[in-house]
Structures are given as C-alpha cells and as structure tokens.
Amino acid sequence: MFKKIGSELKKHVLTGISYMIPLVIAGAVIMAIARVGGSFFGITDIWDAKYADSANSFISLLHSLDGFGGLALGMMFPVIAAFIGYSIADKLALAPGLVGGLLARDIGAGFLGALAAGLIAGYTCLLIKKYVKLPKAAASIVPVFLVPVFGTLITVLIINYVVGIPFADLNTALENWLNGMSGSNQILMAAIIGAMVGFDLGGPVNKAAVTTAMALLTSGIYAPNTAAQVAIIIPPLGLGLATLIAKRKYNAEMREAGKSSLIMGLVGISEGAIPFAVESPLKVIPATVLGSAVGGALAVGLGAINQAPISGFYGWFTVENWPVYILAIAVGTLIVAGMSVALRKASAGEEMAGSSYDDEIDEAEWEA
Structure with a gap:
C-alpha cells in the first residue's frame, strides 16, 4: 500500500x-x-x-x-x-x-x-x-x-x-x-549533490538534487546548481570515454551505446549512461557517484559559478571561471572512465573473437 x-x-x-x-x-x-x-x-x-x-x-x-x-x-x-x-x-x-x-x-x-x-x-x-x-x-x-x-x-x-x-x-x-557555507563545508555540499546526481542517472534521487539546485537559483544561490550541472554530464562522458579506451572490454552493442553516451553527455543528458548502469550496476554506479562527486566539489571549490541550469557544452563558456569548470568536468570524466575500465572484465564475446583472431594469425604464420 x-x-x-x-x-x-x-x-x-x-x-x-x-x-x-x-x-x-x-x-x-x-x-x-x-x-x-x-x-x-x-x-x-x-x-x-x-x-x-x-x-x-x-x-x-x-x-x-x-x-x-x-x-x-x-x-x-x-x-x-x-x-x-x-x-x-x-x-x-x-x-x-x-x-x-x-x-x-x-x-x-x-x-x-x-x-x-x-x-x-x-x-x-x-x-x-x-x-x-x-x-x-x-x-x-x-x-x-x-x-x-x-x-x-x-x-x-x-x-x-x-x-x-x-x-x-x-x-x-x-x-x-x-x-553561510564556505570553504570545506561548501565543497562537501557540492560533493553530496554531485553524488546524488550520479547515483541513479535521471531517477528520483538525481531529479531531487537537480531540481532543488535549480529552485535555489531564484534566491541567488548558485553553488548547488554549479555542482549539479557539472555532475549531470560526467557519467555519460566517462562511460562513453571508457568504451573508446578499452574497446575489448565492451561488446559491439555497448560500444555503440558509448558513442551515444558521449553525444548525450556533451548536450547535457545524463540518461546516456543508463545502458551501462543497467548492464552492470555494481561496477558502474560506484564510478558515476565518485566521479560526479569529485567533479562537483572541484568546480565549486575552485570558484566556478554557473548561474544557469545548463550542463551542455554550449553553456560552458558562460560560466564564471569556466576554465576550472571544464577542468572539473574533465577530472570527473576521467575518474568514471578509469574506474569503469578497471572494474570491468573483457566481454566474453570479445575474448572469443580475440582468441579466434589470434589462432588464425598463428595458423597463417605456420603455413607460411
């Protein structure tokens, strides 16, 4: 009930x-x-x-x-x-x-x-x-x-x-x-918002953090929005990047999802990461939570201020202190990509394909 x-x-x-x-x-x-x-x-x-x-x-x-x-x-x-x-x-x-x-x-x-x-x-x-x-x-x-x-x-x-x-x-x-928040307290708040955004990738926890952050814009409070907008795009960018740097750990379907994820991340849609979270939640969600938390905390801690609810690349250069804002996105993205690659084994299909290919090379060399 x-x-x-x-x-x-x-x-x-x-x-x-x-x-x-x-x-x-x-x-x-x-x-x-x-x-x-x-x-x-x-x-x-x-x-x-x-x-x-x-x-x-x-x-x-x-x-x-x-x-x-x-x-x-x-x-x-x-x-x-x-x-x-x-x-x-x-x-x-x-x-x-x-x-x-x-x-x-x-x-x-x-x-x-x-x-x-x-x-x-x-x-x-x-x-x-x-x-x-x-x-x-x-x-x-x-x-x-x-x-x-x-x-x-x-x-x-x-x-x-x-x-x-x-x-x-x-x-x-x-x-x-x-x-009244400043220093480490504000950074902790930004990390919590980032972690919430990265947790369920467009679900209720994500929406609660993002919507509350946007609502605070009407009161001239920008730090929560800054953290949230950074955190929105880190998971899809990180997981898309992971499929590029570790192709053999992802089958063809997930590599295609990775391309879509990169595009969706660049335009500010966190749902691009959902296929990866559904396929392997225990390996993906810790990475997206940590990467988003670090990215949000870095952006706020280094003094970036995003006054608009825009996470896509077309809004990055309107952010106050945009170079550190982009740096925070890059760091968070690398954390998600690195953790995802480290925690993931090569897909069974790719291992078999690789073995078959290696055997064909060995046989060709022997016949030669």
Whole structure:
C-alpha cells in the first residue's frame, strides 16, 4: 500500500517537474545572456533599475532581458504546482494549482510549498469530483464552478494558514545555511549533490538534487546548481570515454551505446549512461557517484559559478571561471572512465573473437 502511494506521488511530482524545467531553462538562460552581456560593459548588476533608462540602448535592452528571464524563472512554482495537480485530477486542478503555486512563491514557501500546493490542489479537486453529487440537471456545474472555486479556496487556505509558514521558515533556514557555507563545508555540499546526481542517472534521487539546485537559483544561490550541472554530464562522458579506451572490454552493442553516451553527455543528458548502469550496476554506479562527486566539489571549490541550469557544452563558456569548470568536468570524466575500465572484465564475446583472431594469425604464420 505505502509502496503504491509512494509510486503515485513520485509520478505526480515528476510530471510537474517535466513541465517546469523548460521554464527554468528559458528564464535562466535569458538572464545569463543579459548578465554576460552586461559584463562586457563592466556591469555586474544589470538587473538594477538604474539601467532601465540608460543612455546606451543596448545596456537598457540587457536590463530588460534580465527582467524577462526573471519573469519566466518566477513562473516555475505556479507551473510545477499546476501540473502536479493536473497529473492527479486532470485539467480540473490547473487553476487551483496555479493559484496555490503563486501563493507559495509569494509567501516564500519556495519549492516545497509549490509541491504541497500541487498535491493539495490535485487531491482536493479529485475528492470534490468524486464525492459531490448533484441532480442530473445541475451536474454540469461541478467541473465548471464547484471544483475550480472550492478547489482553489481550500488550496490557498491550507497553503496560507497551515503549510506555508513552516515551509517558508524551512526555506529561509535552508537559504541562510547555504549562503553561510564556505570553504570545506561548501565543497562537501557540492560533493553530496554531485553524488546524488550520479547515483541513479535521471531517477528520483538525481531529479531531487537537480531540481532543488535549480529552485535555489531564484534566491541567488548558485553553488548547488554549479555542482549539479557539472555532475549531470560526467557519467555519460566517462562511460562513453571508457568504451573508446578499452574497446575489448565492451561488446559491439555497448560500444555503440558509448558513442551515444558521449553525444548525450556533451548536450547535457545524463540518461546516456543508463545502458551501462543497467548492464552492470555494481561496477558502474560506484564510478558515476565518485566521479560526479569529485567533479562537483572541484568546480565549486575552485570558484566556478554557473548561474544557469545548463550542463551542455554550449553553456560552458558562460560560466564564471569556466576554465576550472571544464577542468572539473574533465577530472570527473576521467575518474568514471578509469574506474569503469578497471572494474570491468573483457566481454566474453570479445575474448572469443580475440582468441579466434589470434589462432588464425598463428595458423597463417605456420603455413607460411
């Protein structure tokens, strides 16, 4: 029973996340473009209102772009809440979810508050639809009036007076704790996030770390995102590299998977490593966890700052201190590749092929 409930909750939350991520990426990238553009003019606070009426029209445009990006990024909480609700109760829960998510954002309840808003909206609408029965002549008002009105009312009341305050306090405490981190503590945090990202390669642990890191961008906290974006691409790059440097340890199918893994890694998709993890989890997962942890810790420890949720190669050069960022990726990739090769035996098919080939050479030499 509890396993089924947990599986359903995970499905609903992941649905919300899948709809939220494009908004986060769009908003953060637009903001990154504005801030990188501002840096060419020696401006480090392009978001400041004083640049809105700048004599330089390009600087004014960059200020506006930063605002547009912030607008998109600010939609992440209502959108995730709306689509968690949608996953539970279909379109009936969209309005309550949107309003609940906006309220969670405005009272500072953050990502956890938005998740709660989506779940409350979804299950509230589902219960109203299931248990409120009206005469046939009036049944049509349930989906168009009762569900949106009472679904929204119940959601906002619970968020504002029950759930919101503790989540807002928790969110503030988390932000203060992360902002107060420095030195070895921040490096340890980055290593933990990296390890989580490298653990299940796109699964719930990975998604929890990445989504939380992205949510913290709205509060101007960049170290978790830096660690997460480095860690996302290390497993597919490392495992793809392993198939190139130790071809005889991988059969033809896995070598083809390695080529795909390299490409997916370069564009920022950690799922490229999944075929290897499925084939040999006890040998692959320790390597991806360690490589991702080291890469994330190195990037943060050496002062790289990634302000956008972009892990692909096209975003590397927008990172502050990008040479050490790329170095961290390279080190993590080499750790994954090295451990994978060291822990793996040559595949049976390749050993047989190699023996047959050697025998043919020996026979040819003898006949000669």
